[in-house]
Amino acid sequence: MKALALLSGGLDSALAVKVIREQGIDVLALHFYTGFCITERKRRMDVLAEDDPRRYKNDALATARSMGVPVEVLDISQEYIRMVTKPKHGYGANANPCIDCRVFMLRSAAEHLEEFGASFIITGEVLNQRPMSQRRPTLGIIEKEAGLDRLVLRPLSAKLLPVTIPEERGWVDRERLLAIEGRSRKPQIELAARYGITGFAQPAGGCCFLADETYAERFHELLAHKPDRELTQDEVMLLGAGRHFRLTDSVKVIVGRDRLENNLLARYKSGRIFLTCTVVGSPSVLIDGPADDVAIETAAGILARYSDAGQGLSIPIVVENGGPSRTIHVTANKTFDLDPLRV
Numbered sequence: 001m002k003a004l005a006l007l008s009g010g011l012d013s014a015l016a017v018k019v020i021r022e023q024g025i026d027v028l029a030l031h032f033y034t035g036f037c038i039t040e041r042k043r044r045m046d047v048l049a050e051d052d053p054r055r056y057k058n059d060a061l062a063t064a065r066s067m068g069v070p071v072e073v074l075d076i077s078q079e080y081i082r083m084v085t086k087p088k089h090g091y092g093a094n095a096n097p098c099i100d101c102r103v104f105m106l107r108s109a110a111e112h113l114e115e116f117g118a119s120f121i122i123t124g125e126v127l128n129q130r131p132m133s134q135r136r137p138t139l140g141i142i143e144k145e146a147g148l149d150r151l152v153l154r155p156l157s158a159k160l161l162p163v164t165i166p167e168e169r170g171w172v173d174r175e176r177l178l179a180i181e182g183r184s185r186k187p188q189i190e191l192a193a194r195y196g197i198t199g200f201a202q203p204a205g206g207c208c209f210l211a212d213e214t215y216a217e218r219f220h221e222l223l224a225h226k227p228d229r230e231l232t233q234d235e236v237m238l239l240g241a242g243r244h245f246r247l248t249d250s251v252k253v254i255v256g257r258d259r260l261e262n263n264l265l266a267r268y269k270s271g272r273i274f275l276t277c278t279v280v281g282s283p284s285v286l287i288d289g290p291a292d293d294v295a296i297e298t299a300a301g302i303l304a305r306y307s308d309a310g311q312g313l314s315i316p317i318v319v320e321n322g323g324p325s326r327t328i329h330v331t332a333n334k335t336f337d338l339d340p341l342r343v
């Protein structure tokens with residue numbers, strides 16, 4: 001008997017795998033790359049070598065490795081964006097369409113059941129842990145919409161939920177499953193100690209940009225400027241980096257806050273305007289959208305405002321716009337009020 005486990009990299013899904021494997025059931029972990037995972041984005045924009053211990057790691061892969069569980073990474077980012085901009089069940093407190101997200105992931109997992117020779121799916125969901133997607137009726141709606149009625153086993157809360165097919169058919173012993181409920185993390189932390197699992201500081205949902213308040217504000221702001229509510233993968237990635245300023249309905253300026261973000265902005269300069277200054281410490285700046293000379297000068301002024309150049313000092317700024325670069329000179333104005341432009 002084999003189960004597919006949705007492995008997020010958080011503690012709960014790791015515990016669910018442990019509980020099921022204890023019953024002698026094979027587990028293959030599935031990890032979805034949605035494009036909205038905070039640590040995976042940091043990992044992808046890191047310039048350190050793959051084997052450098054300081055490099056950000058993918059929590060789910062590290063977890064699977066530490067438990068000796070085989071893992072498949074499925075890139076669902078392309079289709080996931082469409083769901084995120086038009087969720088049938090709406091958003092939670094931020095930009096998190098948790099119900100649609102769970103349906104989407106379970107449906108994607110269901111498509112792989114046969115391919116991986118598995119008979120059911122397990123998740124680390126805990127009843128009533130999260131207000132939107134983990135209430136009892138919602139858990140039922142999610143698995144039905146995913147076409148997996150009674151085939152989703154939640155080992156951490158199973159004893160509080162209706163009997164599933166794996167339990168009914170005796171593949172899994174219901175008595176050895178758990179009855180954890182609610183927002184307290186105490187039972188999971190105790191269980192982790194029993195299994196000797198350490199290093200899971202991150203709460204459930206903690207890795208998802210969509211549940212982050214600042215990201216959500218930018219996300220909704222951007223969608224408000226898109227009558228068709230279509231986002232590109234580049235836009236999704238850039239929403240999570242730097243300081244954002246809106247100049248017009250179609251032009252935004254993004255300012256890197258550190259080395260990693262400056263690296264990231266440089267990677268996205270193709271098809272956009274990219275500003276740098278090499279004579280003083282300064283951020284890189286990306287202009288997204290059809291900018292005219294006024295917009296470029298404003299962006300250069302923002303760069304100078306965040307640079308180490310003293311008040312009134314004129315600095316050269318290199319403007320890259322596809323063809324040969326040019327240099328403009330801007331006077332640093334440290335009192336430039338950016339709040340009206342800030343997203």
Ligand code: SF4
Pocket residue numbers: 096097098099101102133205208210211
């Ligand atoms: S927090 Fe993010 S990843 Fe988690 S269920 Fe909600 S939308 Fe999906």
